[in-house]
Amino acid sequence: MTSRTSDHAVDHGNAEPVERAIEAMAAGGPVLVHDAADREGETDLIYPADAVTPDALARLRNDAGGLVCVALSDPVARAFDLPFAREAIDHPAADGGKLSYGDRSSFSLTVNHRDTYTGITDDDRATTITALGRAAAAPEEFNFADEFRAPGHVHLLRGAADGVADRRGHTELALALADTADRPPAVVVCEMLDDAGGALSPAGAQAYAERHGLVYVEGRDLLDAFR
Numbered sequence: 002m003t004s005r006t007s008d009h010a011v012d013h014g015n016a017e018p019v020e021r022a023i024e025a026m027a028a029g030g031p032v033l034v035h036d037a038a039d040r041e042g043e044t045d046l047i048y049p050a051d052a053v054t055p056d057a058l059a060r061l062r063n064d065a066g067g068l069v070c071v072a073l074s075d076p077v078a079r080a081f082d083l084p085f086a087r088e089a090i091d092h093p094a095a096d097g098g099k100l101s102y103g104d105r106s107s108f109s110l111t112v113n114h115r116d117t118y119t120g121i122t123d124d125d126r127a128t129t130i131t132a133l134g135r136a137a138a139a140p141e142e143f144n145f146a147d148e149f150r151a152p153g154h155v156h157l158l159r160g161a162a163d164g165v166a167d168r169r170g171h172t173e174l175a176l177a178l179a180d181t182a183d184r185p186p187a188v189v190v191c192e193m194l195d196d197a198g199g200a201l202s203p204a205g206a207q208a209y210a211e212r213h214g215l216v217y218v219e220g221r222d223l224l225d226a227f228r
Contacts, residue, residue: 018219018222025216030057031047032216032218033206034178034217034219036171042200043171043193044193046061046065047171047178047189048188049184049187049189051137054127056123069155070156070157070191071133071155071187073109073157074180077137080140083159084110085108085159086109109159112129112133112157113153114128115150133149133157159172175188
């Protein structure tokens with residue numbers, strides 16, 4: 002994979018959290034990214050897909066608690082002919098372009114790797130996710146249908162064609178971070194929830210990061226750095 006680090010000048014005014022996030026992603030994560038108060042207002046726990054282990058899956062389930070998804074870049078999704086779910090579902094409920102936070106849905110298929118059993122265990126989902134990471138690193142070498150089956154237990158997200166220039170969701174922020182860290186364009190994202198079931202506050206996410214020695218970064222700082 003060709004490094005893209007030199008293509009993204011880091012703004013040293015916000016250097017510490019951004020550079021630490023890049024270093025953490027390069028080392029296999031995890032990183033906590035808050036998108037924006039005027040968007041979802043959520044913090045996602047993010048890993049490079051090829052580095053996910055069953056222990057990482059347990060952390061995503063127990064400490065984050067949201068939906069475990071794998072975001073793929075637009076070129077990878079196109080190479081595997083992955084549709085947007087809103088376009089593939091022939092049902093009146095398929096209106097994924099109409100969201101309360103004013104943005105279109107990135108959801109694509111749900112998949113399991115063909116070597117899994119039910120697909121839902123930590124071992125099974127880690128197998129599916131790491132295989133997606135390997136596939137994204139060299140999509141020309143993979144036949145997607147030979148490796149994966151749908152439906153399954155891992156939700157796929159399609160990144161916007163122009164990345165954060167087109168859409169500023171966790172999907173695009175995470176993929177931009179992976180690109181800068183020279184990781185394959187496949188990233189796990191999972192919303193962090195609080196004990197009452199709502200979105201974990203930025204202060205709560207920062208406190209979690211401090212307790213566990215992880216990196217917390219604001220989406221606006223990533224956007225400023227990657228322009």
